[in-house]
Amino acid sequence: MMLYPVNLQIAGKLCLVIGGGKVGLRKIRTLLSCGARVMVISPEVVEGIALLVTKGEIELQQRGYREGDLAGAFLAFAVTNNRRIQDQVATEARKNGVFLNIADEPTRCDFQVPAQVRRGELLLTVSTGGASPALAKLIREQLEEQFDGEYGKVISLFARIRDVIVDRPGNSEVNRVMFQRLLQAGLVDLVRGSKWELVAALLRSELPEGIDVDALIGAVSS
Numbered sequence: 001m002m003l004y005p006v007n008l009q010i011a012g013k014l015c016l017v018i019g020g021g022k023v024g025l026r027k028i029r030t031l032l033s034c035g036a037r038v039m040v041i042s043p044e045v046v047e048g049i050a051l052l053v054t055k056g057e058i059e060l061q062q063r064g065y066r067e068g069d070l071a072g073a074f075l076a077f078a079v080t081n082n083r084r085i086q087d088q089v090a091t092e093a094r095k096n097g098v099f100l101n102i103a104d105e106p107t108r109c110d111f112q113v114p115a116q117v118r119r120g121e122l123l124l125t126v127s128t129g130g131a132s133p134a135l136a137k138l139i140r141e142q143l144e145e146q147f148d149g150e151y152g153k154v155i156s157l158f159a160r161i162r163d164v165i166v167d168r169p170g171n172s173e174v175n176r177v178m179f180q181r182l183l184q185a186g187l188v189d190l191v192r193g194s195k196w197e198l199v200a201a202l203l204r205s206e207l208p209e210g211i212d213v214d215a216l217i218g219a220v221s222s
């Protein structure tokens, strides 16, 4: 099955997690990191979830799933250990058009959660479509080594350059060529290596005149 990749904006939106075990906790952590409003429905929850409830970071309804619980959810996750409940949640989701992740049934999921690496605005995701979550995790770990924390600075500098460039008159072809030149000249590795003087020299030679290169770099290098 071909999965279509999308990156969702879920900040402030209700995401419902049915089942409070360790898989539920993993899903909750990712949801919270993206600013979702998380509601858990589960008769029992693992310690990590209980802690998040105590801290007021998520809401909990400590009981079993009931039909009607999915109302108003932007996304829902069926992560119980009970096949019958998983089926009931799936039926309600289908009936009401709620997007559902079913933790134990890759092929029936409306969406699957990929493994992910974040470096600032840079988001790398890995999916095996359910073929091997363990392999997705291993590849994620390899990506974490390859794309180290310095990539946060790289993406931040590119975002700032883009901000000042797109505000100026010009056309997208000129911008495309300019970004290609910066990449081919090795800007990524210069930033990763904190070679700020070389970064400044490169930007001065490639960016249009009148751009405050020191300000651009200062915001990223500190």
Ligand SMILES: C[C@@]1(CC(=O)O)C2=NC(=C\c3[nH]c(c(CCC(=O)O)c3CC(=O)O)Cc3[nH]c(c(CC(=O)O)c3CCC(=O)O)/C=C3\N/C(=C\2)[C@@H](CCC(=O)O)[C@]3(C)CC(=O)O)/[C@H]1CCC(=O)O
Pocket: 026, 027, 030, 101, 102, 103, 104, 105, 106, 109, 111, 112, 113, 114, 115, 116, 126, 127, 128, 129, 130, 131, 132, 133, 134, 135, 136, 137, 140
């Ligand atoms: C990527 C990640 C994201 C996340 O959950 O945050 C994720 N699973 C992760 C880890 C992981 N999951 C499992 C193991 C044990 C080893 C193994 O079995 O392989 C490990 C590794 C570990 O724990 O070490 C077991 C497992 N997973 C699923 C089933 C059901 C089934 O296959 O039927 C079973 C068997 C349960 C059983 O045995 O009964 C199903 C799904 N798991 C998915 C995502 C979706 C497909 C992703 C894809 O294939 O790309 C999908 C379809 C639905 C979904 O959950 O969205 C996260 C890595 C986080 C990280 O980066 O560390």
Ligand SMILES: NC(=O)c1ccc[n+]([C@@H]2O[C@H](COP(=O)([O-])OP(=O)(O)OC[C@H]3O[C@@H](n4cnc5c(N)ncnc54)[C@H](O)[C@@H]3O)[C@@H](O)[C@H]2O)c1
Pocket: 018, 019, 020, 021, 022, 023, 024, 041, 042, 043, 044, 045, 046, 063, 064, 065, 079, 080, 081, 082, 085, 102, 103, 104, 133
């Ligand atoms: N997708 C994945 O990454 C992945 C990984 C491992 C396992 N799984 C599968 O995901 C499911 C959950 O795994 P787990 O390790 O978190 O299980 P778990 O046993 O730790 O947790 C299950 C949770 O479901 C709750 N629950 C039981 N009945 C319920 C009901 N009627 N309404 C609401 N909640 C109810 C339990 O109280 C418990 O909190 C299992 O089916 C497992 O096979 C998926």
